[in-house]
Amino acid sequence: MYKTNSTTVEIITIKDIAKALNLSTSTVSRALRGSYEINVETKRMVMEYAERMNYRPNPIALSLKENRSRSIGVIVPEIANNFFSQAINGMESIAYNRGYHVVISQNHESYERELVSTQYLAQRRVDGLLVSLSGESNDLEHFKELQSKGLPIVFFDRVPQNYITHKVTADNFAGAYQATEHLIQQGYCRIAHLTSPSWLSITYERLEGYKKALQDYEIPIEESYIKYCSHGGMIAEEVENAVLELIRHPVRPDAIFAAGDRLTTSCMSLVRQEGLRIPDDVAIVGFTNLVTAHLLNPSLSAVLQPAFEMGQLATEFLIDLIERPKTTIRFETKRLETNLVIRGSSMRPANK
Amino acid sequence: MYKTNSTTVEIITIKDIAKALNLSTSTVSRALRGSYEINVETKRMVMEYAERMNYRPNPIALSLKENRSRSIGVIVPEIANNFFSQAINGMESIAYNRGYHVVISQNHESYERELVSTQYLAQRRVDGLLVSLSGESNDLEHFKELQSKGLPIVFFDRVPQNYITHKVTADNFAGAYQATEHLIQQGYCRIAHLTSPSWLSITYERLEGYKKALQDYEIPIEESYIKYCSHGGMIAEEVENAVLELIRHPVRPDAIFAAGDRLTTSCMSLVRQEGLRIPDDVAIVGFTNLVTAHLLNPSLSAVLQPAFEMGQLATEFLIDLIERPKTTIRFETKRLETNLVIRGSSMRPANK
DNA sequence: ATAGATTTCGGCAACGTTGCCGACAACGAT
């Protein structure tokens, strides 16, 4: 007895099958997709042979022919960010179920790299794009051009204002409002806001929530308490300057509401490095999905975004756009609720 | 005066250029690559027109023709892991400089998904693969088959033992030795080890380092102090059971050396949840690149891996394999030094 | 002036696949 080796060593094509079975390539092709035009017996033969030889259609040839790839491109600022990696997991969960692959790309908060990633994915004929804007992107022509060519794009998290398509965000306004209100209710009244580049949607919305909470509690808005980091925390020096300016402010804030993983962690580091206690000297609430929030010293109060669900929803939107016939679509902007988790970093100190 | 619109709206191909300029596609093709066979004047004309129309060669057509894609595939267990995301950044830094794109894929510690990812990338004709094995992978036939078909593969971090190719790892043995030795020197003597699936290279090497340190200091090895989590921390219950078994051990360990982000953070959570103090009741050292390590409560002692450099090195290896003519290569296994950072979680308590 | 060399370009095929059209046989209906 000898052992049959059923695993392929060479890559087999439809041509090889045709040759081996004395058929034409078109017949094999149709047999494999089960066309009614082909004799049942022939179909069986072809399918068995294909199975045995472990035939897999060449997706590149299909992409070239059909001008699509059954994959969707994702462009995020950083994968080393809990929010984004969770969102990506949500995207994968939906995409795979609907027969799409997910191609991940980073823009590293750079407009240049966002451009390059976008071009790359478009050239590889992804069927759609899921995008969270880089901190540098105010020009969106590259997206608009692709969309006008028929490439569906759905934005999530960092979405552009004047852009007509589906968008998925967290309710940044409400999240920021709750965080600020919580700080106020804990007795803090000089509340600073450390945030991302001013032109980003998330920045604006969170800022508005922050301001509204202050107004509702009749706390004057102090502009020098609001610090933008135009590189979103990618440049350590920038964050350092911002935080130090807050800490060394003539009237030092007694609380900081920080946006994003990096800003929040940097903020905590610097505050402690400067010898201040959290929350006794400065309380902190972060707009972050850090998985280690509960392990920090002190444990970090945080506004959580439903990252996984946002990824899922954005993907469902996108795939609908891809597969829906060219009906006129009413584009939606979906806001998902955030979740404020209160921990040690924002608790009212005993002596206050 | 009217505004000339220089941006393309339609995707332009070499055929379009040929038609517009009354040339053949082959001439245009050669003109664009600057072939000596083409008249300087013609070349100029073609190039100018291509530039103006924003021509970009279709990478899919090229992939089909040349059977390669100028991109390399990366398969990691999780991108939501500081070590891997840092490594990926290292990969990108090298790859882009050498004209390759990086396609990221996750296996979520599952053999099934590793298979799917591998097939996908291979079918998309990536020029090479950078792989860190899933916690479930002991069968490596899918990689061997691809390699035998000529696809270069470089493993990093979690590398297979019996597999002939380049490999890049941290010096897990030395890192574990140092961590264990440090704990011993701090006065801990019942040192447990919480680690990844037993069949992974990193598990074995770290375990050996841990054992060697114990031996060198004449501390008996207690097998019940060694806990494997065969899903690498992906399943909360598994980690919980392992940690609880340690904590509720008749002779409770006074220190835990944990491997990986998830195992370390889960371990800290559970230990504290059980009402034990770190490091007073149980000291902890993690084999992890957690960026928040210094912010944890207590700050976490950790063995750091040079993730970025590992990514770079692995990519250099891979691209060399891709581009090197079929010379007989001496495959290397490179070990990079780890870095033990000592913080609060492993300091000797005062009363000991 | 003629043969050969050089310059400059076009045609064809191929990568793997599918859509479209046409071919041919067998069949039933008139």
Added chain:
DNA sequence: ATCGTTGTCGGCAACGTTGCCGAAATCTAT
């Protein structure tokens, strides 16, 4: 017997690009 129908299949073209071969025109050398 003739015609249209149905069932099966093959051939060709196309997606975008490049390699190979050949062809025409011009130039060089004798």
